Amino acid sequence: MTAVVSAAPLVVERPRRFPARVEATYRRRRRRLEGRLHGRVLDLDRPEARAEVARASVERHVVPSHDTAVSVAQLVRFPDLLAALRALDRLVVPGGELVLVEPCAGPGLGQLVLDTLWAPSPWVSGFHVGRAITPALRCTSFVLHDIERFTMPTLVSPLRHGVEVHAARRPAAAEQEGTPLEATP
16 A cells, blocks of 8 residues: 655644734834835735745746745744745745744753743644754855844743844856855855
């Protein structure tokens, strides 16, 4: 008997119920980002945009068609962070931008243990929080321009630490020449 494996990755589409103060922080940061969004925007707040990312993570031929991609605490819906980031890499045009505000892993082993204890709580159950966003981004062709780490006022430890990242996709010429990520302006 052969097992059937789905080609499309799972995307958690249930309502997100983060504490009110955490959601307020994300809304405030989202409003600040609005001015940076330009051109054709892939907004992961929309379920159809998340479905497009899920499809792009498994399809072989994807035509980049977005000037900007934005995620405000939406990458927590993707079990495979690296696959989601690589899909965004494939969907954003060369020279396009990626703007993220996401919960991220806090420092230290103690924080990891504490975050693990929170996993079954209704605040974070089913979502993928506490991940290392910036190292995962370095596995794509996005060049990190601005990284701001911040702390939110919440007792829910996996949501306490966050990161805001502004990145640009390497221009096509740099990709063809094999220019290292650090050397790209």
